[in-house]
Amino acid sequence: MDAMTPPLTTRRRPGERLKGLLGSRWALLTVLALVVAGLWLMASLQGIPGQRVLSLMVRGVMLGGILALGAIGLSLIFGVLRIPNFAHGDMMTSGAYLALLALSFIPLGAPLGPFSFGYEFLVALVIAMPLVGLLGYALDRLVFRRLRNQKSPPVIMAMAALGSAFLIRSLIYVFWGADFVFYYTGRPRPAFELFAGIRVRPDQLFILGLALAMIILVYLLLERTKMGKAMRATADNPELARVTGIDTESVIRWTWLIGGGLAGAGGVMYGLDAQLRPEMGWWLLLPLFAAVILGTIGNAYGALVGALVIGIVWQVSTAFLNPAYGPGVAFMVLILVLLFRPQGIFGKPGGA
Secondary structure, three states: OOOOOHHHHHOHHHHHHHHHOOOHHHHHHHHHHHHHHHHHHHHOOOOOHHHHHHHHHHHHHHOOOHHHHHHHHHHHHHHHOOOOOOHHHHHHHHHHHHHHHHHOOOOOOOOOOOOOOOOHHHHHHHHHHHHHHHHHHHHHHHHHHHHHOOOOHHHHHHHHHHHHHHHHHHHHHHHHHOOOOOOOOOOOOOEEEOOOEEEEHHHHHHHHHHHHHHHHHHHHHHOOOOHHHHHHHHHHHHHHHOOOOOOOOHHHHHHHHHHHHHHHHHHEEEEEEOOEOOOOOHHHHHHHHHOOOOHHOOOOHHHHHHHHHHHHHHHOHHHHHHHHHHHHHHHHHHHHHHHHOOOOOOOOOOOO
């Protein structure tokens, strides 16, 4: 055999070489950018103006910000408690409707600057977030804690979460009915040109700004506070964290409060951008899980990147496909990514 020819045992098939190349985090992010560029090209080939595609990308970033609020909370809960919380979408819905309930008791004020809402909406948001956090903690005390103590398998925890989702949605039907409702009716929702003819509403910029602010606060909590370090330690090894003196019950409580609060904020923001309906969180649940899995399960920062990718691909695909197929395209991207990097974008090779 030629000395320059590698041994047969070290040769890699083309598929394995491609998988190795895309195993790099930055290479994968580059490929995702190329996927978005490919969607743009497909739209251009069908005669769709580039300005419309760019507008959809901006809209995708806005949607990604809303998804990120829910996805980060979902990722925190799974990372610490190992619970696939199928009730998370309906917790977002409950936040939207709790804010609607709070608005019915607060005097209506004039719009704040260019926004469609007044001070009363911000008060309702501040009220709804901790209430959804308490709802999540109540579910843990009534359902998940008992299952943990009984050493229930993950599938039982998942079914309990699914049952909790149906319970929350049923209560929303009972108290608010099945009709679509809005926070505000009859108020103008003006848009202005952001750049290159792209028009956005001030409300959308507020939603994105709030999402980024909350994500930064979560980052500071996890990296700079004692509770954040305890949460990360518990997520890495719950038994070791308990042995070293970490109050895991306190960690669980704060995980639900923070994750639920983020879910509540995401629901309120989605309701402001669109409309409220009892199924709104349920339809967002699969994109939320897609964002969490894409960014790496249990990684809050990865959930942000995953949410932005899902949001952009979802929106841009509607330029040349029926909008009903948007989530399907986003899931196709998820599957392609996991084929090359099963641990997700921010996962460690060989780990989850």
